[in-house]
Amino acid sequence: MKIVDLSRELYHRTPSYPGHPPIIHGVWKTHEESFVDSGNVHGLASMFLSMADHGGTHIDAPRHFDRRGQSMGEYPLEKCIVPGICIDLRHVAPRAEITPADLEAAVKKAGVAVPKGGTVLLCTGHHARTFPRKEYSTDNSGVNVAATEWLARQGIVHFGIDSMRPGPDGKVNLLVHKACFDLDITHIESLCNLEALLGAGPFTFIGLPMKWRDGTASPIRAVAVFDI
Incomplete structure (x- = not known):
């Protein structure tokens, strides 16, 4: 592998x-x-x-979105080893919203189907462009609520992004978090090296969290595994 x-x-x-x-x-x-x-x-x-439990590359627990949600220690491990694809969104401007049309076009360009019960990793190029400068914490593009809903309709369990937040900084990001709870999905933040996955086809994504009681998130060692 x-x-x-x-x-x-x-x-x-x-x-x-x-x-x-x-x-x-x-x-x-x-x-x-x-x-x-x-x-x-x-x-x-x-x-x-x-x-913090949201430090570094991490997965958000539903508890982060709403007090009624699962804590990190309760999150199903079956959702942490799943099929995945990576799509190219590097053309989206800093701080801009990623829309359903952007996602549809990127999936079509990738030539691979969104895996049901899997994950979609969004390569915005933000980490490669800005880390570790101060712009890393402010200038990311990210999905809006409509794009989050589009991803959920594809049957994913979570999506990931190469920035500190799933949406652009501000109100949109907060509403994306709320939408994740309402749609029963979550997301992974602060990924890096997603450029290495572009054009490589489907893979198995592994990102196992620590078993933190009442945790709202957990650092993970996120990897993509290819059969060769």
């Missing part, structure tokens, strides 16, 4: 969603300190990590 990594690297002070706590990654104990603590037997280094 061939595996394409679609996950952002996590590191100290990785760009985080505006208003969310920063990602903190530091040394808890060095090999030398642990060696002394062990009575000079052997030293084992360790680090610590503090982050």
Whole structure:
């Protein structure tokens, strides 16, 4: 098989969603300190990590959209290993809305069907153009409510995008989140390297979340798997 990594690297002070706590990654104990603590037997280094559940490449739980929704620990793992396709939306301008017509045209150009029970990854080029500059957190294009409804009608369980939010910054993005709850789908944010999937055909998408009780989201290691 061939595996394409679609996950952002996590590191100290990785760009985080505006208003969310920063990602903190530091040394808890060095090999030398642990060696002394062990009575000079052997030293084992360790680090610590503090982050929001929406940090880095992550999947939103329905609980994020509405208090009645499933938490991340309850989200079905069957929806985390699904067939997928990637479509090219790099021509859509920064901050612009991706419409149903844009999606239809991109799927037609890709020459592959939207997989029922699967995912559609939206390559807007935003990560490649802006990360890690400040524009990464503000200038993304994204789907509007009508486009979200179009995706849901195709029978997907979620969609993914290479930016921090599924819709353009502002009211539209909030309404897209609400629509996801109403339509019983979710989305994956902060993907990267989607350009590597364009023209490659269908794949298996894997993005397993951590089992966080009451979690509103979870970081995932998102990958596309191709049979070769």
